[in-house]
Amino acid sequence: QKEVEQDPGPLSVPEGAIVSLNCTYSNSAFQYFMWYRQYSRKGPELLMYTYSSGNKEDGRFTAQVDKSSKYISLFIRDSQPSDSATYLCAVNDYKLSFGAGTTVTVRA
Amino acid sequence: DAGITQSPRHKVTETGTPVTLRCHQTENHRYMYWYRQDPGHGLRLIHYSYGVKDTDKGEVSDGYSVSRSKTEDFLLTLESATSSQTSVYFCAISDRGDRVRNTGELFFGEGSRLTVL
Numbered sequence: 001q002k003e004v005e006q007d008p009g010p011l012s013v014p015e016g017a018i019v020s021l022n023c024t025y026s027n028s029a030f031q032y033f034m035w036y037r038q039y040s041r042k043g044p045e046l047l048m049y050t051y052s053s054g055n056k057e058d059g060r061f062t063a064q065v066d067k068s069s070k071y072i073s074l075f076i077r078d079s080q081p082s083d084s085a086t087y088l089c090a091v092n093d094y095k096l097s098f099g100a101g102t103t104v105t106v107r108a
Numbered sequence: 109d110a111g112i113t114q115s116p117r118h119k120v121t122e123t124g125t126p127v128t129l130r131c132h133q134t135e136n137h138r139y140m141y142w143y144r145q146d147p148g149h150g151l152r153l154i155h156y157s158y159g160v161k162d163t164d165k166g167e168v169s170d171g172y173s174v175s176r177s178k179t180e181d182f183l184l185t186l187e188s189a190t191s192s193q194t195s196v197y198f199c200a201i202s203d204r205g206d207r208v209r210n211t212g213e214l215f216f217g218e219g220s221r222l223t224v225l
Contacts, residue, residue, distance in 0.1 A: 042218055043218050044151070044198075046213045088150060088151065098151040098152075099150055100148055100149060100150035
């Protein structure tokens, strides 16, 4: 069983829409949850991380963790064409494990 | 941007030939990683290094070897390339390592696209 599963997408939304990205994880011991963003033909870069449960906001981005259901989410408000990228969730508990990534296209 | 350079950025080779990918960093980070990225699989760890001459296997290490003779360089070698090794390879570095509970922030290079015919 994979440690983290991610909705593969792809996802295409109009500019200004809310983007919702989701992952589930298998090990309840995970404490750190990350979202990486990867532009086309570039390496991933850390977008946000959350420790334990709850929400974290950074501008238009909100990361959410629900440990009771082992569910992690990333929301992008007022999406822009510059948000078009692949988003990878990741979990860390003595080993970093990545989801497969969801490719998002924001149409102008 | 973190100072990570991967070379070559693109390579086409034939089955059975040896291939070496190089990762060079200017950040003096202790930990270095090689990942491969394939559609539907995301990023999978091939090998990692936690210091000069200290390396260990990741989840998909078969068919790959690595060497780290200097802090700044981490080499990935495919001794005899196969078509299943066609992939995009990413080098990553960190100063804290992912074998401890932390945010696991890695800094990635721009990738090396390898095609094995």
